[in-house]
Amino acid sequence: MAIWTIAKTTVGEAMRKKVLNVCLIVALAMIVLSLSFTQLGFRQDMTVVKALGLFVIMLAGFIISVLMSISLIPTEIERRTIYTILSKPVSRVEFLLGKYLGGIITLFINIALMGTVFIVTVAIKAKLTAVQLGSIHGMQVGEEVIKPQLFDPSLALGVVLIYLQFVVLAAVVMLFSTFLTPTVNFFASSAFYVVGSAANVWRTMYMNEKASVFVKVFYWFISTFVANFDRYSVQNKLIHPEEVASMPAYVAAILAYSILYCILTMLVAVLCFYRKEV
Amino acid sequence: MADAIEIQGLTKRFKNPLGGPITAVDNLTLSVKSGEIFGFLGPNGAGKTTTIKILLGLLFPTDGKATVLGKPPGDIDIKNKISYLPESPYFYEHMTARELLGFYADLFKIKGVERKNRIDNLLDQVGLTQAADKPLRQYSKGMLQRAGLAQALLNDPELVFLDEPTSGLDPIAHADICNVILDLKTQGKTVFVSSHQLSDIEMIGDRVAILVGGKLAMVGEVKELLATDQIEVTASDVSDEIGKNIEPLADEFELHAGKMTAFVKGTDSLNKVVGMLVNSGASILTVNPRRRTLEKLFVDTVRGGR
Numbered sequence: 001m002a003i004w005t006i007a008k009t010t011v012g013e014a015m016r017k018k019v020l021n022v023c024l025i026v027a028l029a030m031i032v033l034s035l036s037f038t039q040l041g042f043r044q045d046m047t048v049v050k051a052l053g054l055f056v057i058m059l060a061g062f063i064i065s066v067l068m069s070i071s072l073i074p075t076e077i078e079r080r081t082i083y084t085i086l087s088k089p090v091s092r093v094e095f096l097l098g099k100y101l102g103g104i105i106t107l108f109i110n111i112a113l114m115g116t117v118f119i120v121t122v123a124i125k126a127k128l129t130a131v132q133l134g135s136i137h138g139m140q141v142g143e144e145v146i147k148p149q150l151f152d153p154s155l156a157l158g159v160v161l162i163y164l165q166f167v168v169l170a171a172v173v174m175l176f177s178t179f180l181t182p183t184v185n186f187f188a189s190s191a192f193y194v195v196g197s198a199a200n201v202w203r204t205m206y207m208n209e210k211a212s213v214f215v216k217v218f219y220w221f222i223s224t225f226v227a228n229f230d231r232y233s234v235q236n237k238l239i240h241p242e243e244v245a246s247m248p249a250y251v252a253a254i255l256a257y258s259i260l261y262c263i264l265t266m267l268v269a270v271l272c273f274y275r276k277e278v
Numbered sequence: 279m280a281d282a283i284e285i286q287g288l289t290k291r292f293k294n295p296l297g298g299p300i301t302a303v304d305n306l307t308l309s310v311k312s313g314e315i316f317g318f319l320g321p322n323g324a325g326k327t328t329t330i331k332i333l334l335g336l337l338f339p340t341d342g343k344a345t346v347l348g349k350p351p352g353d354i355d356i357k358n359k360i361s362y363l364p365e366s367p368y369f370y371e372h373m374t375a376r377e378l379l380g381f382y383a384d385l386f387k388i389k390g391v392e393r394k395n396r397i398d399n400l401l402d403q404v405g406l407t408q409a410a411d412k413p414l415r416q417y418s419k420g421m422l423q424r425a426g427l428a429q430a431l432l433n434d435p436e437l438v439f440l441d442e443p444t445s446g447l448d449p450i451a452h453a454d455i456c457n458v459i460l461d462l463k464t465q466g467k468t469v470f471v472s473s474h475q476l477s478d479i480e481m482i483g484d485r486v487a488i489l490v491g492g493k494l495a496m497v498g499e500v501k502e503l504l505a506t507d508q509i510e511v512t513a514s515d516v517s518d519e520i521g522k523n524i525e526p527l528a529d530e531f532e533l534h535a536g537k538m539t540a541f542v543k544g545t546d547s548l549n550k551v552v553g554m555l556v557n558s559g560a561s562i563l564t565v566n567p568r569r570r571t572l573e574k575l576f577v578d579t580v581r582g583g584r
Contacts, residue, residue, distance in 0.1 A: 005384040087362040
């Protein structure tokens with residue numbers, strides 16, 4: 001109950017942050033502007049619109065996720081709103097989880113909005129292309145070529161996976177915010193994301209038989225404890241689905257990984273926050 | 279009567295990266311009785327807010343212990359029975375006062391009709407009914423303080439912590455908040471109030487503690503602390519000759535244009551002074567026990583403690 005009450009208030013506060021709203025508006029504008037790519041061939045144009053859209057959602061999701069999450073706890077302490085909340089019958093665990101829940105709901109609203117605009121943009125692009133192809137090869141040919149592009153469920157799946165990776169990142173940022181200042185947290189979280197996005201590189205280096213013990217231990221640590229954001233890089237897989245043997249199994253594995261990683265991260269965050277002086 | 283707050287040997291040191299640890303509260307021992315208004319006084323940086331935050335479970339003591347309504351600070355059950363108004367409270371600005379109280383009511387799990395009635399009554403009690411649906415960002419400092427007081431009374435608490443509840447308020451808001459505090463006492467609540475408004479504490483407080491440099495410099499009942507063994511006698515139509523006779527009997531004496539003020543100690547001296555005045559035909563205006571002000575006591579204590 002307290003978790004939900006705090007989460008609702010967190011969403012109300014976060015949705016009013018100008019910096020996040022500006023980021024969202026710029027991202028939406030970039031997605032819509034991708035319609036202007038008409039210089040290449042039909043398939044290349046569609047690929048550019050899809051790849052650019054997913055990239056913009058990912059970039060905006062990253063910025064919103066980090067900027068929002070780094071301030072969720074410190075702002076409450078700085079503005080002293082936390083005093084009147086923690087002096088009520090609210091445990092520190094409920095407070096922390098409520099802030100996190102509010103954060104990922106805000107993230108959901110932002111990414112869902114970008115995702116919807118993205119999917120609509122792709123459909124519009126397909127329709128415009130159909131008209132162009134129809135004028136050259138006849139309307140029937142145009143309709144047949146673009147039919148699979150009008151609504152592509154794999155794009156929605158791509159947006160969901162982008163959301164999942166930032167749910168994980170938000171948990172990490174929340175953990176860092178229990179003991180780091182917002183500025184340090186920004187750089188630490190960004191570094192964490194970059195390192196996590198190159199997880200497969202670290203794994204390859206770890207598997208290299210010629211690597212020293214020190215290198216192996218270092219890379220084992222990184223590949224074990226840093227979230228593997230590389231798993232969520234599905235742009236190529238979505239644009240070329242033939243590369244993935246079983247998409248449902250792939251998505252289920254990512255979902256399970258995300259939930260487990262978030263639970264463990266928030267568990268450590270709770271332990272850090274439990275004795276934090278505010 | 280049982281103690282609402284018990285503090286024993288409470289010490290709080292903060293780490294200081296530029297030097298040794300800073301001791302904010304130093305071996306503090308005191309108790310607050312149920313049903314009293316307890317004034318917690320001290321200059322800036324004396325450790326008052328740190329002590330309150332420890333009692334609320336927001337900070338953890340370095341040493342010593344404290345209990346609030348018989349339980350350790352931060353106990354969830356106890357939090358249902360206490361409340362806190364921080365100094366210069368800040369709330370979510372996008373909310374209205376009604377939404378703010380609704381938010382806190384949800385945290386207390388107050389629901390339905392009771393929720394609505396309590397919120398309406400509190401808005402009325404603190405004088406915010408007219409502004410109840412305005413966003414808090416449009417509120418003045420006094421209005422925010424009133425909203426803060428309302429949230430502190432939402433759970434009908436047994437023990438209320440108020441940190442500078444009247445600072446920066448206009449006289450009307452000031453008087454209203456003092457009246458609310460007195461009402462709480464009438465209802466049998468315990469009020470732990472930290473304030474620089476010494477005249478308020480002198481007027482409404484039962485007991486006070488003065489903290490200097492984190493240490494307890496003085497604690498006791500307001501009446502006892504401010505009482506002296508001197509009696510103030512004022513009279514008019516006092517001749518210079520009678521004045522010369524009275525002056526040696528008084529600790530302090532002043533005579534100007536026939537008006538006399540004398541501070542005498544003990545009943546013998548008082549009887550002699552009053553007798554001389556009556557026999558000389560002077561008019562006795564007042565005979566009162568002399569009372570120090572809390573401000574004087576505070577200044578003397580703080581200067582003595584430094």
